[in-house]
Amino acid sequence: MEISITVNGEDYRRDVEPRLLLVHLLRDKLRLTGTHWGCDTSNCGVCVVLLDGVPVKSCTVLAVMASGRQVRTVEGLERSDGLDPVQQGFIDRHGLQCGFCTSGMMMTARWLLDHNPDPSEREIREAISGQVCRCTGYENIVRSVRRAAELEAGS
């Protein structure tokens, strides 16, 4: 069926099977491969994108459910004047190693800072608690989000 969807500000129309998962629409049809997948059971969170501004696990959303809605992915983080503070925070505080969970972590971090510009360590840990990282032990992800908050406060 025909869907229309706005991803990172661009409008797309595609004819898709109703069963197509949002993550596959993004990756395979729109070739936005920065959003990854890591499990089948919505437990790992590497597929997190913002749907109408809210973090969701795109492996558990049908593309047809997102029709008529706004999606923002990691490719939509960078701004015309440079990296988003979240991206810069992850670089500055070594918030990523293999880079596979990073997109999802950053999208949730972006949402968190939009709603809570000065999150505590505890609030950051809770926000990302449905997203698994095997490399960092989370410490530097927490520091990265704090760093992003500081960058944002300073700018």
Added chain:
Amino acid sequence: MQVPAQFEYERASSVEHAIALLARHGPEARVLAGGHSLIPMMKLRLAEPETLIDINDLSELAEIEVQGDELCIGAMARHADLLASEVAGSHYPILHDAEHVIADPVVRNRGTVGGSVCQADPSEDLSAAFAAIQATAVIQGADGTRTVSMREFFTGPYDTVVGPAELLVQLRVPIHPDGGSAYVKVERRVGDWPVAAVGAALRLGRRNKITDAGIGMTAVGAAHFVAAEAEAYLRGKPATEEHFAKAGEIAAAHCNPSADQRGPVDYKRHLAGELTRRALRGAAERAMARAV
């Protein structure tokens, strides 16, 4: 990655439209709310519905508000909405306790209250919470609405009284100014299903006498998610640690847990008692705090 089998998709524009679509597509149609129970089952091909009827546009079902002396929670309220609802938390902190430990924050952005209870998973947290606070389900069909106590809502694992052409539209809970409630859960890890969990709601009269007690239990094989014998024991007794402990023993004796990798039977039974005691303690403390 696992992917669902093929199906047809319809998007409902109103409750009546959703019910009409359900009637038209028959028993092989399923309602699609947040999708966080259904879509994983479909990927595993444990569920292969012929048609999905998407009700995510029905914003009228997402309200959380007080009407008269009842707290009304729309079936399409997301877990995150309920967790964020001050009105729900002020009357029933048990709902915030429970929502705080359901899945994870991102899943809670999508999963819905109605979807969770309609999934009728024997380990569902909200089923125990709503059983404890004696909520009522409002179910709508072509001929209008009917109400069913949440204690009669579940007809078995993964099965409810909601008919094939019906839609759960709302949960209603009576508000008691003399009440307190709490929910406690043991999980192997944050975001996991419960090993066991218990919700309790108490109303206290003079000298902290228990005028009504509701105890909901999940993942321990309690009939209708209720510890009825423990509730009966508590009514009319003072809210003391000793009575809570005894109620826990009764609840543990009457539940029927089964072993899985979350724990053996004896441990789950132990938890049923221990968590009943803790939930009652928490509910009583909150009730007393309101009375002050």
Added chain:
Amino acid sequence: MTATQIPARVPTPTPTPVGYGSIPRKEDARFVRGRGSFVDDVQLPGMLYGAVLRSPYAHARIVSVDISAAEVHPKVRAVITGDMLDKRGMAWMPTLFGDVQAVLATDKVRFQGQEVAFVVAEDHYAARDALSLIEVEYEPLPALVDAKLALAPDAPLIRDDLDGRTDNHVFDWSAGNKAATDDAFATADVVAECEILYPRVHPAPMETCGAIASLDRVSGKLTVYATSQAPHAHRTMYAQVTGLPEHKIQIIAGDIGGGFGNKVAIYPAYVCAIVGSILTGCPVKWTEDRSENLMSTAFARDFHMHGEIAATSDGKILALRANVLADLGAFNGTAQPTKFPAGFFHMFTGSYDIAAAHCEVRSVHTNKAPGGVAYSCSFRIAEASYLLERMVDVLAHDLGMDPAQLRMRNLLRPEQFPYTCATGWEYDSGDYPTTLRLALEMAGYDELRREQAARREGGGDAPLMGIGLSFFTEAVGAGPRKMMDILGLGMADGAELRLHPTGKAVLRLSCMSQGQGHATTFAQIVSQELGISPDDIEVVEGDTDQTPFGLGTYGSRSTAVSGGAAVVVARKVRDRARIVAAAMLEALPDDLEWAEGRWQVKGVPSTGKAIAEIATAAHSGLELPEGVEGHLDATTVYNPPNLTYPYGAYVCVVDVDPGTGQVKVRRFVAVDDCGVRINPMIVEGQIHGGLADGVGMALMELMAFDANGNHLGASFMDYLLPTSMECPSWELGQTVSPSPHHPIGAKGIGESATVGSPAAVVNAVLDAIGVRHADMPLTPAHVWRAMQGRALRTDVALE
């Protein structure tokens, strides 16, 4: 790394400083923009998609496989069965340890999730749909799940594919001095014994395994994009399996979303993708789902251990004994040096001065997936270290001694290095007591013990507090060629360094980053040696057509071996530069000195020539001495003289809810000594990740099996990984004992924390509840049962 580096939009005002230090990673620019290149991101023209049909049974005879309905699915292009592969001589493939493994089952299935058929279709969804159209008739056989029953007379025979095989025994192996050990035990004051299971766990990288095979029918060249920690080893293995000449095979490992040993082996579906490409003439992509990853690819551990420790009554450890039953699963697919069938387990005397030690390892087949050496285990030092660190606590328990005091009493002393342990390993360097003291001091150990005593007096419902220690020694950097090879391929690593005329450099390595930051760390190594900014050094890995031979990244070997190669090759370039600089300065090479990143006439800094200038000159018409070629490029092969021995002291503090058995990790102090740190930020990141692994394994990660061989942890709903909520904020410290034989004194850090941390967590929990031993994972149920004195066997279905 082959992916394009994307320059930061806002250029850094100053170049990255030369040499070591905590600089941001070169890799990050692409990852934070979602511009990595993981295998599933690759789309080739005309690409088809594969899916694997897997066995629902752990043990069954295959009666028939009917693919007729699948073949006529409109989007299906090929269906491959074991019988079809058999006709091509490809139904079986070699494992990394000299056994064979079924590519697609022909006779029997031997574990749940084993590969039975492979569908190639026009899209991923159709390939999955077609799986349900294949009809397989199985004749179920009794499943052998419990390794302890593998050698019973009535045990079902798993490997009847091998001629003459009559039981499930794989090998017996021993190390150490049995007589001396027996003597020490016979005369010791105290002997402590314990049965300890290191359960079957899984590395579970966030990216699952996958490959794209593309055979060019005109050139005959096979290109395989793959999640490979060892691209060169994979090329050799594919040559063996397919019969294709090795120079016509190119492996391209792009970005890898974590490996941890899961991506060392080649898996049956990779071979199926190759066959699919041969049959269809199109590229074929296959990526596994999470259940396939957990059920069929390299697991880790599964060691049933009996430990014995002999000591004097005042706590001097005299001897150590271990008897191990190793569950290898249905095929022996352990990935480790050939001469070491139980890996490096026999380094089990760890960090202590123990005069006598002896271990015996017996291994068996069961109806489970193959593997065993993975999950940052340092070739089974994970198992050895866990056993020892548990045994030391058991001894402390039996003696009524403080575990910190007992460890301090027995640690190797600095003057004993280089130290040869009772089983023959030669430790290179260390000052263990200083490291332990630092960890105890950072933790505030004495104060913690006082708090614990006060709480114990308090009693009631309050949380029980526990303090756990672990002191581990690792042996990494496999390894010296005379001792170590895999499938006959010696474990030396090549390196090539090219200097462009402007002085920019390309370093080509055989190892393969899976997130460790090689592009940054190795650039820093060359930077330090040549005095040029890391910005000006590109590190290339993963493409076998572009890189020299070597055995890849696992066992914490990259810094120890490829890092050594990078130093040596950079120094070769520097030596060539000296000759060119001498010609530029009209001096003799011997008259020059290397100072502050430049060649200069001794004592005359104004004459200094930087590498960039020298590189330009080396490509120019400058007249060079007779016999000296132009340019500065160099190659090397680094054959490490010994392993390196990183070590560390860990302290964990937990609180246990006595009513529910729930564990909260309150604090974790880790003091690591990995020799010289090239990029301390990256080193600390490696440690953080390993500490989380320890929390995971100690408290939740497990692959248990029921009596029918059903996998009880086959998705992330059941195979639990630690989240941000279970992990505390790690507290790190360091000491630095440079390796005397590594060219820059570095030792490697990738696996230290994964090896060392589980014991600290387990010791803390058991300290809290006052129990001598209980097995991992210490889930609430297991903790509660242990508190009841009825500890559960964790690797089977609970009742």
